[in-house]
Amino acid sequence: MNLITHLLTGWALANAVPLDRRDRAIVTIASIAPDVDGLGIVVEHTPLNEIIPLHLFSDYHHVLAHNLGFGLLMFIIALIINRRKLLAPSMVFVVFHIHLLADIVGSRGPDGYQWPIPYLLPFSANCQVVWKGQWALVSWQNIAITIILMGLTIQLAWKRGYSPVEMISERADAKIIETLRARFGMPGDRTLK
Numbered sequence: 196m197n198l199i200t201h202l203l204t205g206w207a208l209a210n211a212v213p214l215d216r217r218d219r220a221i222v223t224i225a226s227i228a229p230d231v232d233g234l235g236i237v238v239e240h241t242p243l244n245e246i247i248p249l250h251l252f253s254d255y256h257h258v259l260a261h262n263l264g265f266g267l268l269m270f271i272i273a274l275i276i277n278r279r280k281l282l283a284p285s286m287v288f289v290v291f292h293i294h295l296l297a298d299i300v301g302s303r304g305p306d307g308y309q310w311p312i313p314y315l316l317p318f319s320a321n322c323q324v325v326w327k328g329q330w331a332l333v334s335w336q337n338i339a340i341t342i343i344l345m346g347l348t349i350q351l352a353w354k355r356g357y358s359p360v361e362m363i364s365e366r367a368d369a370k371i372i373e374t375l376r377a378r379f380g381m382p383g384d385r386t387l388k
């Protein structure tokens with residue numbers, strides 16, 4: 196799935212448990228982190244790739260960071276950042292797996308390539324996860340899921356008083372909440388404007 200859908204999924208899950216602002220950001224970032232192995236696309240589509248054909252995107256996207264080893268690494272990093280608490284690192288591990296699941300379910304390329312997930316790397320290269328019912332990256336299913344997640348994000352923002360924008364700017368976030376509440380009324384206030 197695309198980055199926005201992954202991000203909104205991570206945000207929704209971060210809000211399903213009691214986390215503070217920092218931990219919400221950690222869990223949300225973890226939900227898009229596996230796609231760091233797709234950054235090779237930047238190099239692959241430049242003249243540099245003509246000189247040194249590394250195929251950084253084609254060979255490593257959905258490989259390097261879409262496996263159990265990377266999931267465990269993220270869990271350990273979150274554990275170190277969080278010291279005593281287990282909730283946020285556990286959620287990091289959960290959203291990582293939801294990311295893989297979402298890719299298996301809805302990331303078929305325009306050329307029909309299914310981007311198999313080598314789940315057991317680096318422990319074993321023998322496990323390639325694909326689902327034959329996989330739908331395309333650009334498909335009505337992904338668009339529908341993204342719209343639902345956007346609606347949920349707006350509803351959560353209105354109700355709780357913060358949105359994913361808090362990860363970039365608290366001031367901009369406050370402005371968004373103010374706008375939402377001016378439009379839809381205060382949460383708990385039944386007289387909608």
Ligand SMILES: [Zn+2]
Binds near residue numbers: 230
């Ligand atoms: Zn991915």
